[in-house]
Each structure stands twice: as structure tokens, then as C-alpha cells.
Amino acid sequence: MQVSQLLEGQPAQPAATTASGSLHAAGELSLWLGQLRQRVAAVLAGYVRDRCAEYVRDVPGAGFVTDLLTEFVPGGKYVRSTFTYLGWLSGADESGAAVRAAASTELLHAFALLQDDVMDQSGTRRGRPAAHLRLAEWYRSQGLDGPAARFGESAAVLLADLCLVWAGQLLRDSGLPAAALARGWPRYDTLRGELAVGQFADLVNDARSQPSLDAVLDVTRRKSGNYTVRRPLELGAALAGCDEPTLAVLGAYGTLVGEAFQLRDDVLGVFGRPDVTGKPSGGDLRERKATSVVVLATELATPAQLAGLTRLSRREVVDEADILYWRQLITDTGAPARIEQMIGERVSTARGLLAGSGLPGFVRGALDDLAVLYTDRVR
């Protein structure tokens, strides 16, 4: 889902009630986000093209790999680079070097998506076949002799490795002063380490017959909450040399909004429209993911509802009618309503934190709007 998609067709955002910042209308934030997005996209496109020319040039399949990466890496939502840059603006002025540093989080995200899609055996990403499937298709088209699916998965993991390496390289070569980078590296290391460990915990959770909601929320916090909002904000703020109180308020805001973001993603994974999510309808149900809404539904279900949910989750193949029925069962348990409430509580608390903070007005306004924008219902 693109930021532009999120914004399109949305009702105008209400004026931020708790912030005294300058972004009281969605139009203004949208314009600013669009401009930042363009700057980050330009950095990524150039950087990936240059790195491919440097490393991938004379490998078999170089053209295909280069096209794939130059399309994939800049094709995301820019959530992490946006929060990193807002972290930066919490303690320093606009800077091209900081935009480059923020862009590095998108390369890190490309790494995570390429690998996760292999591990989750996801078929689609952003409305297209996932990268490992496209690599397998290329392999077949070359008439190569071997298992194409296996090749696609290995190749996608290797391209993920390149993105991980290049992410660190882009941050280091961003043009930020050495002292700024020295403040940023520990945050960056934490971000990367938590990401891998969070995905590990997720694999174990998916496998358990029945993880508890607490276990799922713990993974949510580790993997998505921290990784999507909190750590990027802290990284940007650390690079900018923000003081501890500023880092603390950004961290607390990031934890809350990151969780709300992931909870929204979980709701969309069950109820989202394919044209919004870029995935088939009921994608998380098809992949049998143990997300917050799925797990909460089983916790709240009556014995009859639980029997229905269990039957569906054990079915080898599910069709559209199954998905519709499955959704209805989940809705009937009351789980989606409870998740909406949890999202609302987190967003509201996060906005309250901003109101009492000493963050610059622009940042406060932007974070206030983004807390709503990134966690709002889009069906």
C-alpha cells in the first residue's frame, strides 16, 4: 500500500487537535510526504542502479536482477524513511545527507520483505508475484536445468543479503558527519538485530498450534512496532543529536503507533481489499498466519464458533466463499471490534504524548497526523 493510495479517497483529515504544529490539513502533510517520498525514491533508484552496475554487472541474469531490484527497492510505502527523517528533524534542520540516511531504512525494509516472502511462502507482493517467484520464472525462461522454485528462493535470499549490505553502506556514505553516524550506529544495529530475531520468533509463533494473544503482541512489538516506527524515529533523532527526553518521547510514541500500525495491518490481512493491500483477499487466512485478530478471535470464540474456525484453518484449500464465511465468523467473535479499540487507544495515547512534548511544531504536527493516517481504516 502506497502513501499516495492511503491518502487517495480518504476524507480530509480533521485538524490535529492536540498539536500546535503547522500541518493542520491533510493536503499540506500529503504535499510534504510526497516531496520527501520523491527525494528518497531518487536516492534509492540511483544508489541501487550504481551498486548493481558495480557488483551484479557480469553475473548471469544481471539484467533481470538489476531491473528487479531497481523496481522493488523504491516500490514501498516509505513509512520507515519518513519516520527516520522526522526523527532527524526533531533535532536538526533539513539536510540532503539526512534524506540519504533515511533512505537506507528502505533498503533494509527491502531486505526484510524479500526474505519474509520466501519464509512465509507468500505468492504476491504489492499486487505482483513475489520476487522469489519472478526469479524462478526467469530461471525457467532460461531453460536452466534444476528446480526453479528452489533457485528462486535462494536467489531472493541472496538479493536480500545485498540489500542488507547496501543499506549499511548507504547510511555510512550518506554524507552525515562521523560524529552523527557514531551516535546512530548503535540504534541501527538494534534495529537490524531485532528485525532478524523478531522474524525468528514469528516463525516459532506461526508454528505453535495456538500462540496466545500476548505472545503474538510480543512479536508484534519486537518485529513490527519497533522496526516500523520506534527504531526509525530513534535512529533519525540519534543522528541529529537529540537529547534523552526527546528520544524517550519519540520512543514511547513509536512503540504505540508501531503497534497500532501492525494491528491495522493484521486487520487488513483478513479484511483488506486486494487493490489496497496488494495481496489476495483474506491473505493472512490463506497463509494461516497467527496474527492478532486471528488469535484473538479464537480466544473470544464460543465453542461453536471455535469449531468453525478450527475446521477452516485445517482445510487444505480455501476458496472465496470460505474466506467470506471465515471473515464473518471472526467478526462474530467480536475480535475485530476489540482490535479497533486497541488501535484507537494506542493512537490516542500517542497523540497525547506529543501534546506534552517539547518537539518542534512541524514534527509534532506531522507525527500527530501520521499516527492517524498510518493506522486508519482503509478497506
Add this chain to the structure above:
Amino acid sequence: MQVSQLLEGQPAQPAATTASGSLHAAGELSLWLGQLRQRVAAVLAGYVRDRCAEYVRDVPGAGFVTDLLTEFVPGGKYVRSTFTYLGWLSGADESGAAVRAAASTELLHAFALLQDDVMDQSGTRRGRPAAHLRLAEWYRSQGLDGPAARFGESAAVLLADLCLVWAGQLLRDSGLPAAALARGWPRYDTLRGELAVGQFADLVNDARSQPSLDAVLDVTRRKSGNYTVRRPLELGAALAGCDEPTLAVLGAYGTLVGEAFQLRDDVLGVFGRPDVTGKPSGGDLRERKATSVVVLATELATPAQLAGLTRLSRREVVDEADILYWRQLITDTGAPARIEQMIGERVSTARGLLAGSGLPGFVRGALDDLAVLYTDRVR
């Protein structure tokens, strides 16, 4: 294969004829290597334990993962850290910080092995089940509900990611001055990028019905030659601030010895004893790897020999008798003798380069001995 294993049971090395260094007897080099190895091992053990305590602590399976990594990471041959440290000694004095920097290449190697074993579907590593199989076994032992083999592979890739991240972190936190690190990073990035791209090229090569020897040697150069000897030497030398002529001679030596090292590895992959290689006999034949000796055998084979080789390579299952016959056929083509000649030429040229270099005597002597030691027949 451990350095100590390489050394055990070897005839005493001949006095280095071309070097005026101080390591004219294998015993002295062995002592020095053993001490360096102990220092690197201590760094790795402590670093991995600390990082596991920091990141992995409260994840399901934390104990198992910590045990696995603290055993696996320091369990290698220490080839790369040794060459990195010798690169350092080419331009600077003994230094604990440089030992830590050199140790980081072993974490990088752990990353490569963990991932490669998944991609190559290798069953054993260092005489034990490969990490992804041990992770799958742990998964089964927990009674978790899901495909254990798939979990093992995903988990091994994630632990590899952690090793890749921690490798960069250890180099950065090695204690070397910022100016030294600034000289080292571009070399380090090249090393990591080439490694991933080399493995990609290897996947495509393995798949082609019949890659040429030139194509195989090209991958050898990229993936192993550069990665094992040349880039580590250059990294160490760059960290130490060596001048261009020194970097050039180390680079040329590294390319030659790295190729010889990989060619030896290819010979051992077909003819090596399991207690030396830590793999089943004829491991590369069992895995149908298109290595230099395998490919050269098909290029040199008579029509009758080629028919035999093709028949074996298409057999679903091969037993010990097949391996023995397969080896004999390969020997009869003359390929192993030609590979021995190629190894000899490279080692001899590399030693000649050292003789004419201005490298410090100790480094010259060590590199001279290592060129022989790491590429010698061990069956």
C-alpha cells in the same frame, strides 16, 4: 577442516626457499597460528555470547540458538581472520583491536556457511549435521506444529543474517581508530557484495547442464578466491594504512593462493577423507556440484568415459561403490592431475611474488608457508 588438523600428520614443511622471514619451520608457524587462533576464538566466543544475551534472550528457543551459534561461529578454519591479520601486520604492529577486526571475518564466514548449506541442501558441516537440520530437529523436539525442514531452513537464514550484522558491528567496535576503519570499509563492502553475488553466480552455474571450466573458474575467483585470501589480506592492509604497491602485491598473491585454495577444496570435495573434510566421502559428487575437477573431467573425458560420468550424475541415489567408481573415472580422465598442476603453478607464482616484495620479513615468511599449507594435499 581445522588448521590443527591440516598441520597434524603433515610432513615437516620444507624451509621457505624464497622468504627471508622468520618462519622457516612449520613448527614455528604452527605455534604462531595456534596463538592467533586462540585470540580470535576468544574474541568470537565472547562477542557471540554477548550478542545472544542482548538479542536472543527471550525468544522461544533462545538457549538452543545461543548454544548453536557459540559453537558454530568459532568452529571454523580461521583462514580469513589469519589472512586479515597478516594484512594488518604488513603495515602495522601487533594489536588487540586488529585481532578483533580480523575476527569479524569469521562471523562473515559463519553467515556464508549457514546460508550456503541451506541453498546447497548440504547435510553435514564439520562432521555434524548442518545447522538447518539441527534447527529442524529442535523444532520437532518441541512438538511444534508445522513443516520442520522448512522451519530449519528459514531459521538458519535468520541466524546467518544475525552473523552478517554482528560481523559489521564487531569490525566497527573493534577499537581501531576511525581513520583506519574509514580506509577499511570500502574493502569490507566489496568483500560482502562479492560474496553474495558469487553465490548467486554459483547457483546459476550449478543449474546449467554443463558450465564451462572457464565459467567455473570465474565463480571460483569471485566467490572463493577473492573472499578467502585476497579480500581479507587487502582489508587488513587497508586498515593498517599500507601503500598501493603493498596492497597490489597482497592482492596478486591473494588471487593466486585463493584460487589454489578453492581448487584444493574441489579436489577434496571428490577425493577427500570424511575425517579431514567433515563431509561424507565424495560430497561434491553426491551434491552434484559443478566444481573445477568435475567439469574438467567431462571436458577431458573420452566418449566412453563421458557416458559413464553422465550416467552416474543422473543416478537418483549413489552408494559408496558408485562413489569409488565415479572417482576412478574422474582420475582416468586426467582431470585431477591437471588440477594439481594448476594448484602448483599458482602457489609457485604467488611465492615468487613475495620474494620480490617489500613486505615485512615475518609476513613474507608466513604468507610463503601458508601458500603451501592451505593448498597442500591432505587426503
